Amino acid sequence: MLGVSAAAAAGLWAWSRWHPLSFWYGVAFPVRLVRVYLTWRAVASGCKLARTKRAWRVTLDAIPVVGLAARSAASVVEQKRRVRRVSVEQAPRLGLMLPTPYGWRLRVRLHDGQVPEDYVKAAERLAHSWRVHSVRVLKHKPGRITLLATRRDPLIDVVAGGGPADLLVVRPGVLENGEPWVIDFRTVPHWMIVGATQSGKSNLANATIKALAPQPVALIGFDLKGGVEFTPYAPRLSALATTRKESVDLLEDLVGEVEQRMAVCREHGARNIWKLPEALRPVPVVVLVDEVAELFLMADKSEKDEVAKTGTALLRVAQLGRAFGVFLIICGQRIGSDLGPGVTALRAQLSGRVCHRVNDPETANMALGDLDPAALEVARAIAPETPGVAVVAGQDGTWHRARAEYVSESEAEQAARDFSHLAPSWADLIGRLPDIDAA
Ligand SMILES: Nc1ncnc2c1ncn2[C@@H]1O[C@H](COP(=O)(O)OP(=O)(O)OP(=O)(O)O)[C@@H](O)[C@H]1O
Ligand SMILES: [Mg+2]
Numbered sequence: 001m002l003g004v005s006a007a008a009a010a011g012l013w014a015w016s017r018w019h020p021l022s023f024w025y026g027v028a029f030p031v032r033l034v035r036v037y038l039t040w041r042a043v044a045s046g047c048k049l050a051r052t053k054r055a056w057r058v059t060l061d062a063i064p065v066v067g068l069a070a071r072s073a074a075s076v077v078e079q080k081r082r083v084r085r086v087s088v089e090q091a092p093r094l095g096l097m098l099p100t101p102y103g104w105r106l107r108v109r110l111h112d113g114q115v116p117e118d119y120v121k122a123a124e125r126l127a128h129s130w131r132v133h134s135v136r137v138l139k140h141k142p143g144r145i146t147l148l149a150t151r152r153d154p155l156i157d158v159v160a161g162g163g164p165a166d167l168l169v170v171r172p173g174v175l176e177n178g179e180p181w182v183i184d185f186r187t188v189p190h191w192m193i194v195g196a197t198q199s200g201k202s203n204l205a206n207a208t209i210k211a212l213a214p215q216p217v218a219l220i221g222f223d224l225k226g227g228v229e230f231t232p233y234a235p236r237l238s239a240l241a242t243t244r245k246e247s248v249d250l251l252e253d254l255v256g257e258v259e260q261r262m263a264v265c266r267e268h269g270a271r272n273i274w275k276l277p278e279a280l281r282p283v284p285v286v287v288l289v290d291e292v293a294e295l296f297l298m299a300d301k302s303e304k305d306e307v308a309k310t311g312t313a314l315l316r317v318a319q320l321g322r323a324f325g326v327f328l329i330i331c332g333q334r335i336g337s338d339l340g341p342g343v344t345a346l347r348a349q350l351s352g353r354v355c356h357r358v359n360d361p362e363t364a365n366m367a368l369g370d371l372d373p374a375a376l377e378v379a380r381a382i383a384p385e386t387p388g389v390a391v392v393a394g395q396d397g398t399w400h401r402a403r404a405e406y407v408s409e410s411e412a413e414q415a416a417r418d419f420s421h422l423a424p425s426w427a428d429l430i431g432r433l434p435d436i437d438a439a
Pocket of ligand 1: 195196197198199200201202203204387388389403404405406407
């Protein structure tokens with residue numbers, strides 16, 4: 001008997017090692033499911049999600065029998081039914097619990113008077129009770145929520161989903177729910193990527209360059225940190241600005257290009273470049289800006305005009321670019337209004353948000369402010385030991401914890417070299433001689 005149990009245990013252990021996913025679906029999840037349902041009343045009560053209700057209950061009370069018989073046998077008692085009002089703890093009703101590769105989803109019907117925020121507040125307690133990495137309140141219809149439990153952090157070792165991507169789609173890494181992290185510029189055209197130093201901004205830029213390099217798109221870089229970040233990718237860039245003067249000229253060209261595209265669209269009765277006949281459709285342009293503050297900071301008053309021009313041009317590109325195939329990725333340690341008057345308006349155009357670890361809560365607030373407060377909590381909890389972990393939000397208001405795959409500079413450089421033949425020259429792109437040196 002002992003031998004059979006030992007063999008079964010060894011078999012299960014080997015299964016869990018050999019194919020963890022099928023083990024999860026076949027063995028571990030059913031065990032968890034039974035435990036979650038059986039312990040739910042105690043867990044809900046411990047997490048302060050149950051409510052106390054007064055109810056009528058039938059109880060069996062022991063009544064000593066007084067009388068002759070009782071005098072002769074002191075211990076005679078009689079059981080009597082009584083109806084009493086008692087307090088009972090009632091846990092919220094659970095719906096179906098469904099497995100995911102990293103945990104499970106569980107529907108919960110809210111008690112009257114409860115709001116999803118009650119569950120957001122209780123999420124950490126629930127995670128401890130269920131012995132999982134995290135519990136997130138996913139989506140809610142009136143009166144219902146879905147809890148997503150994640151057993152272990154899928155962002156520890158990140159490998160981005162491979163395979164060819166559609167045009168203007170980048171899959172830099174994974175989301176906390178195990179799904180691929182998808183940046184689709186045609187859905188969310190402009191992105192703001194913030195984070196303290198060494199938080200993973202440049203890594204995400206590397207991942208983006210590596211993913212876009214094989215696609216028929218033009219890439220443009222603004223790198224006012226002296227060009228150290230983007231110069232190695234110059235073979236795949238159609239233009240690169242590394243000084244303020246170059247930036248002003250390049251942005252002017254870019255605005256001119258957008259206006260030209262607008263005129264073509266108007267002529268053909270198209271609302272955007274995707275509605276143009278294929279032969280006329282201009283190549284999409286993805287603009288990467290590293291450390292945007294450098295574009296706005298001025299050493300002295302003489303630079304004021306240039307800074308103002310830069311701000312206005314960037315804002316115009318952002319406003320018009322989405323329809324005419326010019327997309328922005330703007331990185332910075334903070335992109336606050338202290339940088340200049342145009343920055344708040346620019347930020348409003350950047351509907352895609354990626355907030356890495358930040359040093360001050362205001363930066364997280366600025367990046368994720370109008371989202372669920374839980375997103376801010378999660379962003380503030382990102383540890384320095386996990387660079388690349390970020391809170392990612394698209395324009396539909398949903399947010400995720402995510403992490404890009406590690407992409408070294410040399411990998412991105414290699415991709416830039418391998419696909420250099422796909423880089424249209426800036427002169428060809430804008431149809432005239434460039435003001436600045438094309439890369
Ligand atoms: N997704 C990731 N996975 C693993 N390691 C990462 C990831 N992102 C960044 N790192 C590590 O963190 C280091 C710093 O990242 P990165 O250079 O991207 O930071 P940054 O935000 O651009 O910093 P700075 O503001 O100083 O330019 C990288 O050298 C890399 O080793
Ligand atoms: Mg950097």
